[in-house]
Amino acid sequence: MSQFEPFAMALRLSGVTVGQYDLDAALKQLTSRYEAEDAEGSFYAQVDIPTKNPVRALLELAERSGAAISAMLEDRRIGKAVLDIAFDYPEHGEAMSARLPAHAAAAIAGCGIDIEVSVYLTDVEEDDEDD
Numbered sequence: 001m002s003q004f005e006p007f008a009m010a011l012r013l014s015g016v017t018v019g020q021y022d023l024d025a026a027l028k029q030l031t032s033r034y035e036a037e038d039a040e041g042s043f044y045a046q047v048d049i050p051t052k053n054p055v056r057a058l059l060e061l062a063e064r065s066g067a068a069i070s071a072m073l074e075d076r077r078i079g080k081a082v083l084d085i086a087f088d089y090p091e092h093g094e095a096m097s098a099r100l101p102a103h104a105a106a107a108i109a110g111c112g113i114d115i116e117v118s119v120y121l122t123d124v125e126e127d128d129e130d131d
Contacts, residue, residue, distance in 0.1 A: 004100055008086040009049035011061065011113070015079020016043040018072070026068040042079070049083075058083075058104045066111035073112045081113040088122040 010032075016023060020034040023045055033046040047065075050057045061083075072078040089096050096119070108115060 004054055004098055004104075006051055006054055006085045006087050006098070008084075009051055009054060009057065010084045010086075011047040011049060011065075012082045012084055013045040013047075013069075013078050013080070014042075014082075015039075016045050016077070017041055018077050020045070026072065027065040028068070029064060054085075055101055055104045059107055062107035062111055066107070066113075069113060070111045081111070082116050083108055083113050084116045084118055086118040086120060089119045090122060 013023075013031075014037065016034075018026070020031060020043075023034070024030050027047065029047060031045045032048045033044065035044055036042070037044050047061075049061060069078065069081050073081060085100070087096065087098055098117075100115070105115065
């Protein structure tokens with residue numbers, strides 16, 4: 001795999017100290033999860049990012065929510081912002097790679113968002129009916 005084809009992407013926000021409604025308004029999009037963390041008054045929030053056109057989705061995330069995330073990180077309304085990009089690794093694979101285009105990585109990193117890559121072992125069955 002050399003193309004950028006994740007099967008899932010999520011923006012994970014920890015140490016959030018604003019309410020869900022205010023966070024959604026600031027991000028200009030809805031969070032898919034918002035739940036209390038161990039520390040009092042601290043919340044975890046998640047925004048699911050579509051993967052149909054992942055590079056475009058990342059650029060749109062940076063454009064729509066980047067300035068707000070950067071500001072909230074700066075004044076500690078958000079403790080940490082991480083973009084989790086998930087790839088599958090076939091059970092019998094020997095190696096895999098994926099390239100995140102520089103302009104997409106720069107757009108995300110420029111907002112103070114860390115990039116995390118997750119790889120999951122998957123069992124991909126081959127379709128023997130086409131032979």
